[in-house]
Amino acid sequence: MDFRINSLLASIIVFVNVLLSGCITYQIAKYVEGDELIVPREELEVGKTTLEEALSVLGAPDRVAKVGLENLLVYERALLYRNRIKVGIPLSELIRGSFDIAAYGTLVRYDSLALFFNTEGILSHKTFEKGSSHPYLKTLFADKQ
Amino acid sequence: MRFIRYIAIIFMITTLLSGCLVIGKNKEFQPFDSTELDKLVPGQTKATEVTEIFGAPSKVVELANGNAYVYKRTVTKGTICWLVLLTFGNAEKQHDQLVFFFDLEDTLTHYGLSLDAEKAKYGFPD
Numbered sequence: 001m002d003f004r005i006n007s008l009l010a011s012i013i014v015f016v017n018v019l020l021s022g023c024i025t026y027q028i029a030k031y032v033e034g035d036e037l038i039v040p041r042e043e044l045e046v047g048k049t050t051l052e053e054a055l056s057v058l059g060a061p062d063r064v065a066k067v068g069l070e071n072l073l074v075y076e077r078a079l080l081y082r083n084r085i086k087v088g089i090p091l092s093e094l095i096r097g098s099f100d101i102a103a104y105g106t107l108v109r110y111d112s113l114a115l116f117f118n119t120e121g122i123l124s125h126k127t128f129e130k131g132s133s134h135p136y137l138k139t140l141f142a143d144k145q
Numbered sequence: 146m147r148f149i150r151y152i153a154i155i156f157m158i159t160t161l162l163s164g165c166l167v168i169g170k171n172k173e174f175q176p177f178d179s180t181e182l183d184k185l186v187p188g189q190t191k192a193t194e195v196t197e198i199f200g201a202p203s204k205v206v207e208l209a210n211g212n213a214y215v216y217k218r219t220v221t222k223g224t225i226c227w228l229v230l231l232t233f234g235n236a237e238k239q240h241d242q243l244v245f246f247f248d249l250e251d252t253l254t255h256y257g258l259s260l261d262a263e264k265a266k267y268g269f270p271d
Binding site for chain 1: 206207208209210213215230231232233234235236237238239240242243244246254255256257258259260261264270271
């Protein structure tokens with residue numbers, strides 16, 4: 001019985017020692033670029049909304065581009081999440097080198113609103129994708145690209 | 146025995162919570178002043194007048210019926226916290242952006258303004 005307790009205690013001490021020496025680390029990282037994108041559906045009507053109205057409602061676009069005979073305005077917000085776990089056993093005192101194993105998952109999701117305006121400055125079509133509504137783990141491990 | 150247990154728990158907690166906190170700020174500066182927008186009149190103001198007031202644009206984009214001049218400045222605020230087992234990293238980048246639209250005669254037709262740089266904040270990932 002004493003031997004069992006001592007073994008357990010020794011195991012805990014070794015385990016804690018390994019943890020405290022920085023051999024196991026877990027990292028959580030988040031990066032956000034751009035303000036939250038709120039799309040006022042009623043104020044963006046295809047065939048009716050003008051460029052001036054869109055600019056007054058949404059402000060300056062993040063990107064502008066020429067697409068054929070139309071102008072494209074893109075409003076975008078990027079959200080990056082990364083989780084990383086690293087386990088390392090420093091063996092340099094015993095042998096040359098050490099043992100490290102790490103795993104990480106990074107997911108970047110975009111909330112994007114694309115507005116196409118014709119040369120008269122009228123909204124010809126629009127598209128909105130709220131990437132941030134997709135959950136981190138489910139999206140990261142989904143088979144679908 | 147109880148005293149030793151308390152000491153061990155306090156030692157464990159202080160060890161686990163010991164770490165390091167770093168905060169940082171990056172700024173990509175562009176000295177445009179949005180209050181100067183009052184001087185502009187769509188349909189009259191020329192591209193040269195805009196560049197005289199706001200300086201050189203960060204980017205010029207060719208459009209289907211003219212050009213767009215983009216003025217942009219960004220602020221990024223980052224926070225990193227190292228604990229014994231956990232590391233938290235958080236960064237937020239926000240920008241102020243001013244986009245002028247010109248027709249083929251380089252006359253200002255529209256402009257859009259977004260002032261979000263001040264919204265960048267320090268914090269932990271949620």
